[in-house]
Amino acid sequence: MxxxxxxxxxxxxxxxxxxxxxxxxxxxxxxxxxxxxxxxxxxxxxxxxxxxxxxxxxxxxxxxxxxxxxxxxxxxxxxxxxxxxxxxxxxxxxxxxxxxxxxxxxxxxxxxxxxxxxxxxxxxxxxxxxxxxxxASEEEVPAAETLDLSTLKIEADYDGPEMEGTEADGYRVTLPFVEALLEHFKAQKGLHRRFACQILLSARSILKSLPSLVDIPLEDSQQFTVCGDVHGQFYDLLNIFKINGLPSESNPYLFNGDFVDRGSFSVEIILTLLAFKCLYPDHVHLARGNHESRHMNQVYGFEGEVKHKFNGTVMDLFRELFCWLPLAHVINKRVIVVHGGLFARDGVTLDDIRKVDRNRQPPDDGLMCELLWSDPQPSKGRSPNKRGVGVAFGPDVTRAFLELNKLDLLVRSHEAKPDGYEVEHNGDCVTVFSAPNYCDQMGNKGAFIRFTGADMIPQFTTFEAVPHPDVKAMAYASSMFGSSLLGV
Structure with missing residues (x-):
């Protein structure tokens, strides 16, 4: 009936x-x-x-x-x-x-x-x-290995920040350069393509040398900050630095993926973070998110933004670099940080994550996919993920994974939360999200987490969105899909 x-x-x-x-x-x-x-x-x-x-x-x-x-x-x-x-x-x-x-x-x-x-x-x-x-072929040579930097001449009228060094001897990132870069970007000015490419190539070399799971030791008194998604919201990133200080050897950070897409200052975000990675390779850590991938960048604006501010070759460099971003970090042998979440099967160990071949576009299933896409659920067990990718995992799955790998806490990002963070799974799982008023419309706060080496207890700082220039979210996304997919 x-x-x-x-x-x-x-x-x-x-x-x-x-x-x-x-x-x-x-x-x-x-x-x-x-x-x-x-x-x-x-x-x-x-x-x-x-x-x-x-x-x-x-x-x-x-x-x-x-x-x-x-x-x-x-x-x-x-x-x-x-x-x-x-x-x-x-x-x-x-x-x-x-x-x-x-x-x-x-x-x-x-x-x-x-x-x-x-x-x-x-x-x-x-x-x-x-x-x-x-x-496509296995013999395809990466753009990073074919780009001739000497062809990227710096014009006499360029008035932006310059890296230390010379064309003949090479350029390197310094703290004065990064500080000038932040001010230049804040004023909505662009970086010369020569220096952008140098940052990309230098950062790629550093990331390529890292394993898929990076171990981060801390001294007992050392503070460590974990940020979640920043999604192209450059002025909110500047606010994080205002609240918590710039990254440095004494103020280390981990940015947990989804640096780009949706927000329309993704170029500024990713070049800033990569420059800090070049400056402090052992104290600034960058994880891959599900948006550091070809398909997401094609839909949600990053590819369009890069081609607007630079060109297709620079986009190729970004795409190749994203494939070398680590998939997980373990802080002080006690806290694991991944972008999405856990797995469709039991028994996954840290060594299994270390062995993942990450130099590729994310697959539709398997450990790499789940690390980038999965989400926690309140009920026990596992379910199909509402996103259509990855898996939804319950508190029993989280507890079993932590016990197997002798860990205290899972930290992940990937989801906007009203307060910028959420503690779930009986305290075993924490979500942190650092893009306040996500997509200029969600009204959420942002947050970051501070840990101290001695106890590794998460301490949360929340913050509101700050004003930004009148460039709307998804401004560089496909004109056919930007409005209907805003917020996805």
């Missing part, structure tokens, strides 16, 4: 409340109300498509695909079902699946101009992927 008239009326009222919450960007509230409506009217394709869009805004693209698929099952000609599933798959970097669904949507709504644009854009991306696959 289907819903009766009173259920349908109540479901429509709930949909109205959900729509209003969605427009106010109260996505969690909208999700609750759409779910209530679905419970009353489980055969409504519209309700499932609307909830799918809400899941996209909440970064739950796996759940969005499931809801959109259900909408299509209920109504095989429902355009928004295909539209939402295509958006979710595009957000996950599954461009071929997105193209298939946009093509189906266009079949039923051939005159929709926005849909036609998205179809054309996705087709262009798919063709580029096929071309790249066709020309």
């Amino acid at each position: 289907g819903p009766d008239e009173s259920d349908l009326k109540a479901a429509e009222e709930l949909k109205f409340k959900a729509n209003a919450a969605f427009k106010e960007k109260n996505y969690e509230e909208a999700l609750v109300e759409y779910t209530k409506a679905i419970q009353l009217a489980p055969t409504s394709a519209i309700f499932f498509a609307n909830r799918a869009f809400t899941h996209i805004r909440l970064e739950s693209c796996g759940s969005a695909v499931a809801d959109a698929t259900r909408a299509i099952e209920l109504d095989p000609k429902y355009v928004k079902g295909y539209y939402r599933r295509a958006d979710a798959n595009f957000a996950l970097g599954k461009f071929k699946l997105a193209f298939k669904d946009f093509r189906m949507a266009a079949k039923y709504a051939p005159s929709d101009p926005d849909l036609r644009k998205k179809l054309a854009e996705t087709e262009r991306v798919v063709k580029r992927l096929r071309f790249e696959e066709a020309i």
